[in-house]
Amino acid sequence: MLKTKKLVMIPGPTPVVRSIQDQMGRETVAFGDPDFVADFAEVIGDLKTLWKCGGEAFVVAGSGTLAMEMAVANVAKRGENVLVCSNGFFGDRFIDLCERKGLNVDVLKARWGESITPENVAAQLARKDYQLVTVTHVETSTGVAAPVAEIAGAVHETSSALLIVDGVAATGGVEETIDPMGIDILLTCSQKAFGVAPGLAMLWAGQRAMEKRATLGRIPESYVDFDKWLPIMHNPAKYWGTPPINLIWALKESLRIMKEEGLEERYARHARQGALVDAAMEAIGFTVAARKPYRAPTLSVYLYPEGSGIDDVQFRTVLADEGVQSAGCLGDFQGKGFRMGHMGNIDRHTLVSAVGAVERACFKCGYRIEFGKALGVLQEGLARE
Template sequence: MRNKEMLLVPGPTPVMDEIYDALSSETMGHTDPRFAKIFKNSLNLSKQLFNTDGEVFVIAGSGTLAMEMAIINTVAPGEKLLVVSHGYFGDRFIPLAKVFGIKVETLQAEWGQQISKELLEEKLAEGGFKAVTVTHVDTSTGVMANIEELIPVVKKTGALFILDGVCATAALEEDMQKTYGHPDYKIDVVLTGSQKAIGVPPGLGMVAFGPKALAAREAMSSVMGYYTDIKNWLPVMNDPVKYFATPPVNMIYAFNKGMEMVMAEGLEKRYCRHSALGRAMRSALKVYGMKPLAMEEVAAPTLSCIIYPEGLNDAEFRSKLASKGVVVAGALAALAGKAFRIGHMGNATEEMFVKALQIIGETLQEMGYEANIDAAVDEFKGIYRSV
């Protein structure tokens, strides 16, 4: 990689040279048949990623725009939405939906823990919910939702299941034709962004709609959006030579290359690699006396929130790491200053994480903490290479 730093934040993630090369290709006109062919290929690959028999929309914007697109095209003003939140980014659905006059209720987990299916069943028994949002992996806590348990609970009520896959897509299975105990119990919407486990620079929002979600939009006479109305984008997604709003041509080049790399690796292999990477990093950091916020059984394969040893100065630690070329993120909300977040997803390599562990250990030693670097690296390699 030509990257000068190891960008180990929870996104963006390190970008491979092949993707940079695609991004820097000569810009074509957005209605050029040659570009339309590239765009169409990226859409087809996206449909394969989600295994959807519905539609996938890829547009210029962030994951937050994708969240908005998912909500306004399925839930009308005055209808009820239940937000299942495992942290800061799950909570983001609350103000987003309220802006559009949607009645929002929430189930909020204690940070580092999951919402149980029993608690969800109890809440849904109140009735009347059009849809339920669940964040697959919350970027603030590193907690992974147990969708195997949650989907049947939601679907038996008739509500739509909307999955925020921003920090999970291409690292965790999000198969929209998979059934969960009943032929009709499926994921209805998945939304995500380009910059995390897919490994492409920030700039694209993606939303996949299954048949029931598309039917929900069809039943609405209008939505509270123009750019985010999927009906305006549908002709373009079916035939990218058509025009609604100018697509980000070079980002589509990069996205197409990124998706080709995802599919070339193979989804099952990619899921296993991420799972091993998450377990290996958390176990290795424990050697340094650093404790993951989330217990292993609920921890995500894509990032971890790591609590510092007693007394360690957050700003100094992250600054020292950055000066050596390793960039990690601070924690959010009540954990700010008490923990850091490290991403372990996308196209980052084993060699990068071995080097990062060495630099983390050296930095801890400089700050007066014991750190057995060889033991941490051996722990990482032992778990990661066992897959």
């Protein structure tokens, strides 16, 4: 049988379009090559402009977790108090990371599928003095988008704490701005809504974050130290650690695509298409795990219909055979559903193919649905866009 093309519909890495692949396939040059230096400088400049950051932007080789570590390492020191706002698995990741750094960690935990609210944050900040607050914009284990702008407002109105936002599953697909929103550090990585292969950790630091870094002197960490990288981000002809040249070219192409689409339209597209895929899945009995109004535009957790008899492992295996790679659920949702990304540079063909494969997988797993029911909702929505 002819092998079906695999669509990477897990919540990252996301499908990489041809023009970005081409950049990764280019012949690698020296990191001091003047053309590459100019490309790298342009990438840093674009990141600052597009995310409205009057501070600094950093791009280093690493995954999203490295970016989380880099964020905390540069704005907090042993003995300080941090409030971790966690909506699930990746929110919790900050706990261990901050404890290892010697911070005193308090955690606000939302029920799975729900979000910490600005009111929760304000109430906790009124109880105790914190130097740092962390929040995960889109929680990849639940498909919940936290109200980041409002949480930032609450943090700055009630305290002098700095706010770190984990934008790994959001940045480039959901609106985030550094200065206007009052985000002190935003971190993300290349393989999600940027649609680049894994390997780049990216971070924006506003003025207040840079001022805090300056008070810390020599920090224990080396690779993630802002002070080591800042000269390179200001002038990429300088050296500290070898830059991932081809991935930086790929990021440049990703930013070009974003500018061509327009960030506003890109965010609107994610919102429209995320809601459409959710509606399509609901039409065949799946439940979106994230409670409204916290549904993320970038990815969703779809819980299997009650009484459908669908076996989780079998379903995801069949779905993969039908050409769609999805992810299993984590924590409270483990075994009860699957996770699907709908972010980045995916087009209508991809969305239609993905939902079509879900319909076939349902049928093959013995859950009898009316063929075309989910697809019909999606198709009509796309046609009316």
